[in-house]
Amino acid sequence: MRILGPNCVGLLVxxxxxxxxxxxxxxxxxxxxxxxxxGALVTAVLDWAGSRGxxxxxxxxxxxxxxxxxxxxxDYLASDPDTRSILLYIEAISGARKFMSAARAAARNKxxxxxxxxxxxxxxxxxxxxxxAMAGSDAVYDAAIRRSGMLRVYxxxxxxxxxxxxxxxxxxxxxxxxxxxxxxxxxxMAADALDAVRGVLAPLSPATLRSLDDTLPPNWSHxxxxxxxxxxxxxxxxxxxxxxxxxxxxxxxxxxxxxxxxVRSEDIARAVVPTLRxxxxxxxxxxxGGDGVRSARALCAEAGVATYDTPEDAVAAFQQMVxxxxxxxxxxxxxxxxxxxxxxxxRARALxxxxxxxxxxxxxxxxxxxxxxxxxIPTVPTRRAFTPEDAVQAATEIGFPVVLKVxxxxxxxxxxxxxxxxxLANAAAVRAAAAAIxxxxxxxxxxxxxxxxxxxxxxxxxxxxxxxxxIATDPVFGPVILFGQGGTATEVxxxxxxxxxxxxxxxARDLIERTRVARLLAGYRDRAPVDLNALATTLVxxxxxxxxxxxxxxxxxxxxxxxxxxxxxxxxxxxxxxxxGVPFAIRPYPEELEQRVDWEGRAVLLRPIRPEDGEAHRRxxxxxxxxDVRYRTFMQLRTLAPSQLARLTQIDYDREMAFIATAxxxxxxxxTLGVARAIxxxxxxxxxxxxxxxxxxxxxxxGRILLGKLIAYCSERxxxxxxxxxxxxNVRMIALAREFGFDVVPAGAPxxxxxxxxxRSAAAAD
Numbered sequence: 001m002r003i004l005g006p007n008c009v010g011l012l013v014x015x016x017x018x019x020x021x022x023x024x025x026x027x028x029x030x031x032x033x034x035x036x037x038x039g040a041l042v043t044a045v046l047d048w049a050g051s052r053g054x055x056x057x058x059x060x061x062x063x064x065x066x067x068x069x070x071x072x073x074x075d076y077l078a079s080d081p082d083t084r085s086i087l088l089y090i091e092a093i094s095g096a097r098k099f100m101s102a103a104r105a106a107a108r109n110k111x112x113x114x115x116x117x118x119x120x121x122x123x124x125x126x127x128x129x130x131x132x133a134m135a136g137s138d139a140v141y142d143a144a145i146r147r148s149g150m151l152r153v154y155x156x157x158x159x160x161x162x163x164x165x166x167x168x169x170x171x172x173x174x175x176x177x178x179x180x181x182x183x184x185x186x187x188x189m190a191a192d193a194l195d196a197v198r199g200v201l202a203p204l205s206p207a208t209l210r211s212l213d214d215t216l217p218p219n220w221s222h223x224x225x226x227x228x229x230x231x232x233x234x235x236x237x238x239x240x241x242x243x244x245x246x247x248x249x250x251x252x253x254x255x256x257x258x259x260x261x262x263v264r265s266e267d268i269a270r271a272v273v274p275t276l277r278x279x280x281x282x283x284x285x286x287x288x289g290g291d292g293v294r295s296a297r298a299l300c301a302e303a304g305v306a307t308y309d310t311p312e313d314a315v316a317a318f319q320q321m322v323x324x325x326x327x328x329x330x331x332x333x334x335x336x337x338x339x340x341x342x343x344x345x346x347r348a349r350a351l352x353x354x355x356x357x358x359x360x361x362x363x364x365x366x367x368x369x370x371x372x373x374x375x376x377i378p379t380v381p382t383r384r385a386f387t388p389e390d391a392v393q394a395a396t397e398i399g400f401p402v403v404l405k406v407x408x409x410x411x412x413x414x415x416x417x418x419x420x421x422x423x424l425a426n427a428a429a430v431r432a433a434a435a436a437i438x439x440x441x442x443x444x445x446x447x448x449x450x451x452x453x454x455x456x457x458x459x460x461x462x463x464x465x466x467x468x469x470x471i472a473t474d475p476v477f478g479p480v481i482l483f484g485q486g487g488t489a490t491e492v493x494x495x496x497x498x499x500x501x502x503x504x505x506x507x508a509r510d511l512i513e514r515t516r517v518a519r520l521l522a523g524y525r526d527r528a529p530v531d532l533n534a535l536a537t538t539l540v541x542x543x544x545x546x547x548x549x550x551x552x553x554x555x556x557x558x559x560x561x562x563x564x565x566x567x568x569x570x571x572x573x574x575x576x577x578x579x580x581g582v583p584f585a586i587r588p589y590p591e592e593l594e595q596r597v598d599w600e601g602r603a604v605l606l607r608p609i610r611p612e613d614g615e616a617h618r619r620x621x622x623x624x625x626x627x628d629v630r631y632r633t634f635m636q637l638r639t640l641a642p643s644q645l646a647r648l649t650q651i652d653y654d655r656e657m658a659f660i661a662t663a664x665x666x667x668x669x670x671x672t673l674g675v676a677r678a679i680x681x682x683x684x685x686x687x688x689x690x691x692x693x694x695x696x697x698x699x700x701x702x703g704r705i706l707l708g709k710l711i712a713y714c715s716e717r718x719x720x721x722x723x724x725x726x727x728x729x730n731v732r733m734i735a736l737a738r739e740f741g742f743d744v745v746p747a748g749a750p751x752x753x754x755x756x757x758x759x760r761s762a763a764a765a766d
Contacts, residue, residue: 002072008063009039014056015082021061030055031084032163033077035070037062037091038117045089045156054160057082071095071102075682078106085111085163089156091118093141096477096585100148100500101654102682104586107149108331108647111166111324114152115159116141140474143498144585147507149331151324158316162324165317168306170282172325174251176202177318178244179225181256182232186288187225190256190311197319201225202250208243215239231262234271241272245279252282252321254314259292269296276305282321286314326510332646334614335504342376343541345548352551352576361575362409365454368572371549372557375541378568380459386452388434392427394455401425401458404433405571406441410448414571415488417444423458430455459561459570463527465520466559467567468496469539471546473553478582479546481539485517486559502588503543504611508536521562528564535562547588553577587653595709599702602663606709609658609675611650616662618645620672625695631730632692655680656687659709661702673697676706678714678722685720691733703736711740715759722757 004011010021014029025046034056036042042061049056057080060073070090077083086106093099106112118138145152153162177194179201181187191201204212204224212226216236221227228240237255244253255272259265265287276283285300285307287293300307308314348371355363363371369382381398384407385391395402406419414420418440421433434453441450468486471479481503484496497514499507512518512535523529538560546552554575561568594607609617621629621640629637640648651658658677665671674693680686689710693703714722722742726733728751734744737755747754 003067004060005063006066007039009042009061011061012056012059014059021059023059025050027059028053028055029057031057031082032087032160033058033060033080033083033085034087034089035060035062035073035077036089037065037070038089039063041089041156048156049160052160057084065094069095069098071098072682074099074102074106074112078102078109083110084167085113087159087163088112088114088150089159090114090116093144093476096144097583097587097654098682100144100477100585101652103145103148103150104331104652105655107328111163112148112150113159113162113166114145114150115154115156116145116152137474137476139498140477140480140500143480143500144477146327147330147500147586149327151320151327153320158320161313161317162320165306165320166324168304169321169324170280172251172282172321174200175322175325176200176249176251177315178202178204178247178250178253179256180228180237180240180244180253181225181258182228182230182237182260183256183258184221184225184227186256186258186286186311187221187227190254190286190315191225193312193315194319197315199315199319199322202247204247205249208247208249211243211246212240215243225256230258230260233263234268237268237272238275241275241283245275245281245283250281252284252318253279254284254286254311254318256286256288256311256314257293257296258288265289265293265296266299269299273299273303273305276300277303282306282318284308284314284318286311330507330510331650332643333506334642334646334649335506335611337612337615343544343548344374348374348545348549352549352574355576356551356578360409361578363574363576365405365407365572368555368574369569371545371555371574372569372572375545377538377541377557378566379572380456380568380570383455384452385434385455388431388438388453391434391453391455392430395424395430396427398455398457402430403456403458404430404437405454405456406437406450407452407454408441408445408448408450411441411445413488417441456570459568461561461563461565461568464561464563465517465530467517467535467562468556468558469542469560470557471542471552471555473577473581475582477585479550479584481511481542481546483511483539484515490558500585501543501546502584502586503540505533505536505540506611508539508543511539512536530562531564531566534566538567543588547584550581550583551576551578553581590653593659593713597705599661599705600700604661604663604673604702604705606659606661606706608653609649609651609660611646613660613672614645614649616670616672617649617660617675620675620694623694623696624692628692628695628698631727631733632690655682657710657713659706659713661706674702674706676703676710678710678719680714680719684718686723687714687719687721689714689722689724691736698732703732704739707736707740711757711759719759721759722755724755725752726755727751728753 009023012019012021012027014027023043023046027046039061077086153159179187179190201224217229228236287296297307351367351371366382366384369379372379383394385394401423404421406414411417419437424430424433466487468484468490470482474480479501481499481501482496485493495516497511499511521530556573557569559570590608597604656679658675660675661673662670676691678687678689691703691707725747742755742757744753744755
């Protein structure tokens with residue numbers, strides 16, 4: 001028995017008349033599911049929605065969630081045929097990995113829209129590093145919602161507006177908005193609202209401008225927004241809309257109308273609705289006013305055309321579409337194949353363990369740089385000096401000019417005490433700088449022990465950008481990766497973005513693009529674009545470091561210099577925890593499951609599939625005979641759509657597994673030979689399996705190897721049973737299943753058999 005609550009309002013299912021709650025009003029039937037952690041908000045939303053005629057498929061109050069939590073309800077609603085969109089009000093998440101798995105699965109099926117309360121920070125956070133100080137909890141929630149493919153909004157009204165907007169949304173191919181209006185003021189208001197959220201106003205092509213010139217009066221605005229002048233009759237609206245809906249540079253069109261005495265708003269709506277309803281791209285409307293435009297709004301609503309009260313509301317709705325598209329794209333994009341990872345986890349772990357053995361929570365500057373170097377993150381040579389004379393000797397060996405930095409566990413940020421001295425050209429300058437640092441430490445920080453100095457060569461890259469990259473640990477979601485503008489004022493500038501690891505190159509580039517400094521990194525005037533591949537690779541390597549070394553609580557690279565030549569870490573701080581850290585919210589690639597086997601004298605690697613395997617998987621699919629594809633999919637399928645390819649390669653290792661067999665071809669490139677896949681239910685009671693081999697390799701024992709590994713993995717994980725279906729003429733699959741002890745019986749549909757292999761007893765399951 002599953003328990004809802006305690007301390008909750010209860011559950012309503014309006015379509016069947018179920019009201020297991022103490023809500024003061026019933027909920028009308030509809031296709032929106034509402035899930036709330038706040039009981040007070042439940043009753044308020046019921047009142048609010050009832051007055052607006054909004055109906056619900058399910059209405060769930062979670063309360064204290066002693067058993068059923070947000071993840072459980074998301075898993076249920078994801079496959080609920082009566083639910084079109086899921087609306088969440090959340091205050092806090094306890095089981096981050098379960099929540100992320102459920103959210104990502106639900107968001108692949110239908111829009112999931114979230115209001116997260118508690119945005120304001122309770123106070124300044126004391127942190128060891130810049131990264132830790134900047135990684136606030138609400139920003140981490142924001143990153144989690146984005147990574148899961150959901151959409152975050154900030155008010156209850158926005159929650160329902162977004163549900164309606166996304167329900168009517170056509171595929172959005174870009175982020176450029178064209179605006180047509182019968183008044184210059186409302187058009188400018190819409191353009192201002194778009195600019196305020198860094199939106200994109202569509203540039204009009206010469207062909208569209210000529211078409212509008214032929215249609216509109218000579219005094220039209222000759223640009224976007226398109227002002228068709230206040231005396232516009234209904235047919236002028238239609239012709240202008242048709243021109244903008246055909247504009248190749250526009251991804252959506254917004255029509256804004258202010259009522260006039262010349263033509264009734266209702267007549268204009270009747271004229272434009274057929275064009276808007278049949279448009280192949282998103283079209284939004286804004287009917288400014290009250291009683292005079294009420295019938296125009298009603299006509300649009302009846303036709304399924306999105307309509308809003310103000311230009312700002314319409315622009316906000318379009319940006320909701322844009323944000324949702326971006327988040328969904330992250331779920332669907334397949335990153336390019338990556339080069340062989342270069343990292344030495346054992347070397348880095350030895351450094352953290354050495355610090356732990358000495359009871360230190362902080363790595364020295366030399367150790368921190370060595371950890372980065374172990375993950376192929378470019379660093380500057382770093383030497384430790386205990387005395388000023390040691391510093392002079394180190395500088396002489398490194399070569400002038402050099403940088404001298406204070407070394408003290410009591411000083412979090414060296415610049416706070418003038419502890420960084422640049423461009424020291426000779427031994428006398430180094431000696432004087434060391435003496436100055438010693439004096440400042442005695443007068444300004446007598447409580448902080450001076451442990452020596454760090455000597456590094458002076459790096460001259462005058463056109464490089466100072467960036468920050470690092471790892472922080474959130475108490476709920478575990479490690480997070482931070483990127484932004486660096487330097488001594490990084491907290492003041494506060495230009496940063498967060499992402500939940502693990503990262504691939506696609507996610508790393510998205511993290512970069514979400515910062516303001518990203519526009520500078522693209523190059524401007526005589527400043528060359530930064531090597532973004534090198535920058536993204538650094539973020540991916542930080543993600544791998546966080547996965548391999550869970551004892552790292554905070555890591556800070558500031559500054560990380562970046563220019564057209566690549567990146568280099570000038571300074572790094574690393575703090576380690578002497579207890580188990582919070583695990584990844586999204587299970588990282590399970591490298592420990594890799595296994596090398598000998599098959600027909602050929603070295604074959606069995607390993608979990610990775611997002612970067614997309615292109616190899618597409619080539620693998622292309623090798624399959626049409627009959628083998630039919631055996632696997634029960635239909636004829638010629639190619640894999642990008643979304644299908646993403647779904648096959650970007651798996652949730654916490655709930656599903658796909659083992660691929662790979663080997664080197666005659667050119668030394670890796671090729672996929674076969675795949676065995678199991679997708680479990682949220683409670684791990686059963687997992688549906690499938691297996692497919694390259695068509696020319698069938699009957700040679702590779703399928704037996706793959707299925708054996710899959711069964712062993714599921715047994716170890718505690719899965720209740722493996723289940724699957726096969727066509728009756730797929731004799732090889734049926735024979736292989738029987739060989740491993742599957743029960744093979746006719747399924748409900750003709751021509752299909754059901755295969756079942758119990759992996760644990762009912763007693764063990766209990």
